Amino acid sequence: MTIAKNIEAILTKSSWIRKMFEEGTRLKALHGADKVYDFSLGNPNLEPPDRFQQALKDAVNASAPGSHGYMPNSGYPHVCEAVAAYLSGEQKIRITGKEVIMTCGAAGALNVILKTILDPGDEVITPAPYFVEYNFYVSNHGGALKTVLTRPDFTLDCNAIRAAITANTKAVLINSPNNPTGQIYSRESLAELGALLREQSKKSGRTLYLLSDEPYRKIVYDGAAVPSIFSFYPDSIVASSYSKDISVPGERIGFIAVSPDASAKNELMAGMALANRILGFVSAPALMQRVIAVVQGISVDVSIYARKRDLLCEGLWACGYEFTKPSGAFYLFPKTPDPDDVKFVRALQEELILAVPGSGFGGPGHFRIAYCVDDSTIRNAMPGFRKVMEKFRE
Numbered sequence: 001m002t003i004a005k006n007i008e009a010i011l012t013k014s015s016w017i018r019k020m021f022e023e024g025t026r027l028k029a030l031h032g033a034d035k036v037y038d039f040s041l042g043n044p045n046l047e048p049p050d051r052f053q054q055a056l057k058d059a060v061n062a063s064a065p066g067s068h069g070y071m072p073n074s075g076y077p078h079v080c081e082a083v084a085a086y087l088s089g090e091q092k093i094r095i096t097g098k099e100v101i102m103t104c105g106a107a108g109a110l111n112v113i114l115k116t117i118l119d120p121g122d123e124v125i126t127p128a129p130y131f132v133e134y135n136f137y138v139s140n141h142g143g144a145l146k147t148v149l150t151r152p153d154f155t156l157d158c159n160a161i162r163a164a165i166t167a168n169t170k171a172v173l174i175n176s177p178n179n180p181t182g183q184i185y186s187r188e189s190l191a192e193l194g195a196l197l198r199e200q201s202k203k204s205g206r207t208l209y210l211l212s213d214e215p216y217r218k219i220v221y222d223g224a225a226v227p228s229i230f231s232f233y234p235d236s237i238v239a240s241s242y243s244k245d246i247s248v249p250g251e252r253i254g255f256i257a258v259s260p261d262a263s264a265k266n267e268l269m270a271g272m273a274l275a276n277r278i279l280g281f282v283s284a285p286a287l288m289q290r291v292i293a294v295v296q297g298i299s300v301d302v303s304i305y306a307r308k309r310d311l312l313c314e315g316l317w318a319c320g321y322e323f324t325k326p327s328g329a330f331y332l333f334p335k336t337p338d339p340d341d342v343k344f345v346r347a348l349q350e351e352l353i354l355a356v357p358g359s360g361f362g363g364p365g366h367f368r369i370a371y372c373v374d375d376s377t378i379r380n381a382m383p384g385f386r387k388v389m390e391k392f393r394e
């Protein structure tokens with residue numbers, strides 16, 4: 001054995017998204033890229049906004065001596081301040097730069113948080129369907145991910161969360177707008193969750209954290225808004241990034257924001273600054289931090305994703321697919337007409353349509369379509385979606 005058993009096991013099982021990516025590469029080489037309808041990856045297909053591009057050029061031109069050196073592990077203080085000032089408006093609570101840590105994307109943020117709060121054997125509860133990488137992030141730091149089902153329309157089921165809490169629970173991790181369902185958790189359900197966590201923390205005498213993974217916060221439709229968790233529970237932490245809303249996932253820039261009311265805020269911030277360093281990130285990329293500081297609040301034109309969502313939903317409805325229309329993110333999670341979602345996804349593949357089985361997200365009997373693709377991909381895939389639906393209805 002040349003590599004760790006744990007990594008070998010993950011490689012062997014391989015994530016569905018990776019499998020689809022490999023299958024896509026094979027099919028595109030065989031049939032031509034325009035003949036393969038690839039809905040497997042959440043890689044934004046819009047270019048970053050002009051303001052980002054300009055700020056990037058300005059930051060490169062303004063490069064002064066010392067611009068490329070080490071910095072505090074939490075990030076440049078002026079960048080943390082700029083992010084905090086924006087978040088104070090967004091999250092409707094006064095946040096300072098001392099409550100912000102710049103990270104290598106939302107994935108980096110989550111790993112830093114989990115490294116800081118988990119002891120071996122601690123459990124993290126997450127509502128399913130969920131972003132499958134959470135399994136790896138939690139196990140990276142000795143914890144165990146415990147999933148609880150949401151309701152059939154993918155709204156939060158706080159009774160299920162209550163039933164899953166044990167003496168080992170350390171955190172509840174939510175993601176809204178959600179990958180893969182596009183669901184936004186309501187104010188009422190977050191208030192209920194906050195009350196539950198208060199009650200359980202008091203009862204057990206240990207702090208339960210509420211972690212909110214929010215990289216899709218700005219990608220919302222029909223006037224929807226994502227409520228702030230800070231107003232519902234003091235021991236809460238936001239992990240986020242600019243990967244999806246300004247289309248820069250390759251640049252690895254994101255942040256952590258801790259509620260100003262968190263009970264062990266100073267220890268948390270010190271622990272997370274250390275975790276950022278010792279996980280090997282050291283700090284978030286310097287150039288990107290300087291760019292992000294001056295473009296707070298921008299996003300790609302979300303109406304383009306709204307158009308793609310509508311195009312896809314109308315097309316699939318007409319073919320007889322059943323789903324909850326998503327209010328955010330750029331994923332649709334329809335029911336499969338056969339309980340075996342892997343079989344269904346394989347049938348789609350025969351029509352050169354690549355999607356991911358819901359089982360890969362803890363949502364069997366469904367499949368995920370990432371619609372951050374060209375409109376023509378959505379339009380041209382419709383006959384294939386129809387054919388497969390008809391085949392399963394026979």
Ligand SMILES: Cc1ncc(COP(=O)(O)O)c(C=O)c1O
Nearest residue numbers: 105106107131175179241243249
């Ligand atoms: C729910 C969710 N969380 C975190 C991430 C990781 O984001 P980032 O690329 O900013 O690390 C993703 C990426 O797809 C995601 O969908």
